[in-house]
Amino acid sequence: MADTQPAPRSATLFVNLPVSDLARSKAFFTALGFPFYGATDDMASVVISERTQVMLLAQPTFASYARAEVADPGKSTEVILVLGLDSPQEVDELADQALAAGATPVGEPLNDGMRYQRGFADPDGHQWSALCLVPPAS
Numbered sequence: 001m002a003d004t005q006p007a008p009r010s011a012t013l014f015v016n017l018p019v020s021d022l023a024r025s026k027a028f029f030t031a032l033g034f035p036f037y038g039a040t041d042d043m044a045s046v047v048i049s050e051r052t053q054v055m056l057l058a059q060p061t062f063a064s065y066a067r068a069e070v071a072d073p074g075k076s077t078e079v080i081l082v083l084g085l086d087s088p089q090e091v092d093e094l095a096d097q098a099l100a101a102g103a104t105p106v107g108e109p110l111n112d113g114m115r116y117q118r119g120f121a122d123p124d125g126h127q128w129s130a131l132c133l134v135p136p137a138s
Contacts, residue, residue, distance in 0.1 A: 014045075015081065016055045018062035018070050019124050024102075025056045028123055031101035032094060048083065073125035080119075082129045088116040091130040095120055098128070 019025040022044060026036065029046045037045045042058040063070050071078045085091050088111075095118040099105060106119035106127055119129045 012051045012053070014053050014055050015079075016057055016062060016065065017124070017126055018059045019056045020059055021123070022056060022058050024123055028098075028101050028103070029054075029056075032097050054081070073121070073127070077127055080127045080129060082117075082131050085130055085132050088132050091116050091118055091132050094130040098122070098130075103128075 022042065026039070026044050029036075035047045037047050037053065039045070042061040044056045046054040046056060048054060057065075059070065083094065085094065095105075098120045102123045103120040106121050106129075110117040113134065115131060115133050117129050117131045119127060121127050
């Protein structure tokens with residue numbers, strides 16, 4: 001039987017996050033080593049990879065695009081953003097940089113032989129994880 005899966009669609013992903021203090025959020029992501037692509041008074045685009053950007057939007061701007069009430073990330077979790085990295089050392093480096101830049105740890109590090117993961121919340125309370133998938137032993 002032939003595989004009938006469609007070919008993956010080529011798309012760039014823009015994740016939009018509301019932030020209470022755009023300057024603080026820009027400083028946080030700069031401390032993590034991420035570059036920016038453009039900024040205005042109410043938004044800035046963090047370049048995660050060639051095809052992925054996180055748009056930091058001032059809360060009123062974000063609310064103008066949202067179809068429902070904007071969630072308070074300090075009280076609820078709407079999304080967990082996971083950054084896939086190439087090694088456990090990169091996971092530790094990014095998580096440590098985040099904590100030094102004002103993030104708070106989320107949960108305990110996970111090392112189950114298949115993945116190594118550490119979580120943190122950015123200064124606005126959005127939950128992130130740094131993750132390295134460990135290839136199966138041959």
